[in-house]
Amino acid sequence: MDDIDRALLAELQRDAGQPYAALGRAVGLSAGSAHERVRKLRERGVIRRTTVEVDPEAVGRGVLAYVMVQSGAWMGGAATGAALAAVPEIEEAHIIAGPASLLLKIRAGTTAGLQAALRRVFEVDGVTGTQTTVVLETFFERPVDPAGGPGPAGGR
Amino acid sequence: MDDIDRALLAELQRDAGQPYAALGRAVGLSAGSAHERVRKLRERGVIRRTTVEVDPEAVGRGVLAYVMVQSGAWMGGAATGAALAAVPEIEEAHIIAGPASLLLKIRAGTTAGLQAALRRVFEVDGVTGTQTTVVLETFFERPVDPAGGPGPAGGR
DNA sequence: GGTGACGGTGGACGACATCGACCGGGCGCT
DNA sequence: AGCGCCCGGTCGATGTCGTCCACCGTCACC
Numbered sequence: 380m381d382d383i384d385r386a387l388l389a390e391l392q393r394d395a396g397q398p399y400a401a402l403g404r405a406v407g408l409s410a411g412s413a414h415e416r417v418r419k420l421r422e423r424g425v426i427r428r429t430t431v432e433v434d435p436e437a438v439g440r441g442v443l444a445y446v447m448v449q450s451g452a453w454m455g456g457a458a459t460g461a462a463l464a465a466v467p468e469i470e471e472a473h474i475i476a477g478p479a480s481l482l483l484k485i486r487a488g489t490t491a492g493l494q495a496a497l498r499r500v501f502e503v504d505g506v507t508g509t510q511t512t513v514v515l516e517t518f519f520e521r522p523v524d525p526a527g528g529p530g531p532a533g534g535r
Numbered sequence: 536m537d538d539i540d541r542a543l544l545a546e547l548q549r550d551a552g553q554p555y556a557a558l559g560r561a562v563g564l565s566a567g568s569a570h571e572r573v574r575k576l577r578e579r580g581v582i583r584r585t586t587v588e589v590d591p592e593a594v595g596r597g598v599l600a601y602v603m604v605q606s607g608a609w610m611g612g613a614a615t616g617a618a619l620a621a622v623p624e625i626e627e628a629h630i631i632a633g634p635a636s637l638l639l640k641i642r643a644g645t646t647a648g649l650q651a652a653l654r655r656v657f658e659v660d661g662v663t664g665t666q667t668t669v670v671l672e673t674f675f676e677r678p679v680d681p682a683g684g685p686g687p688a689g690g691r
Numbered sequence: 692g693g694t695g696a697c698g699g700t701g702g703a704c705g706a707c708a709t710c711g712a713c714c715g716g717g718c719g720c721t
Numbered sequence: 722a723g724c725g726c727c728c729g730g731t732c733g734a735t736g737t738c739g740t741c742c743a744c745c746g747t748c749a750c751c
Binding site for chain 2: 388445
Binding site for chain 3: 399414
């Protein structure tokens with residue numbers, strides 16, 4: 380995990396479809412070496428998968444909201460995760476520190492759809508309340524910055 | 536934007552690297568047709584880009600937090616967006632309805648790094664306060680569900 | 692009922708990923 | 722300090738895949 384790996388990650392985040400020759404050129408390596416590096420990044424799990432970024436608006440998911448969930452029981456079990464995963468509108472689910480137990484990111488088509496998703500959240504065992512924050516406008520949503528955090532931290 | 540397009544999007548989100556022949560098989564089309572559909576989805580902007588999902592832990596971004604930002608002025612201007620985008624730890628920035636003005640998603644390497652990022656947020660014009668929620672554990676983070684929202688809504 | 696346009700199929704060509712052999716530098720061992 | 726091993730990079734060859742084109746069927750609109 381050196382600077383070249385980080386540059387490769389940045390390039391791949393920008394465009395994962397470009398040929399390995401171009402990738403190599405961008406980081407000062409041959410196509411073969413670039414390929415080998417990327418293979419190892421995948422193997423180590425640094426690259427989880429190559430995917431496609433979809434416009435939420437275009438697939439009828441134009442309403443974005445964050446929901447704080449209060450609960451009367453410990454919600455860290457796998458059952459809770461599975462119950463939340465079963466709601467397709469929920470894009471992220473986190474256990475948080477603070478007065479609430481859970482933080483959800485929900486994308487629905489309309490406010491009515493948002494309401495329906497919230498109803499399903501209430502049906503999850505242990506949930507006692509929710510507090511919803513609706514997003515009016517998004518400045519940006521971007522991938523993880525691969526340019527290291529503290530020092531040469533992170534992977535192995 | 537029919538069911539086949541949605542199936543294509545789901546397949547591409549799962550693995551954008553698979554050959555078009557496999558893609559076509561998955562949705563009951565020939566490789567050429569699948570290619571043409573995907574090309575149009577890109578052209579219409581439904582597919583924004585093909586990218587790579589990076590493990591945040593592996594690149595030294597193991598600390599995740601959400602930050603509500605209070606402000607003394609309207610923060611919807613492009614200048615605010617640019618100032619926030621200049622902080623690499625900020626992964627998302629939204630304008631929200633409610634007592635706070637902004638919601639940020641921040642990924643740092645350590646709690647010290649989180650503190651440093653918060654300091655930079657405070658230096659943005661108009662910011663008067665922050666309220667940070669630290670994530671303890673993430674159940675899941677997944678891509679947008681392309682299986683439509685309300686009805687046949689969304690794109691054109 | 693005719694006609695035009697759109698979407699799908701199959702095949703041909705060229706580009707690209709993928710693999711192997713060779714080479715150079717760095718490090719540890721003796 | 723010399724020697725040999727190992728990791729990583731370059732170059733070249735082969736097979737696969739993306740990409741384009743011409744043909745055909747279908748549907749909708751006149």
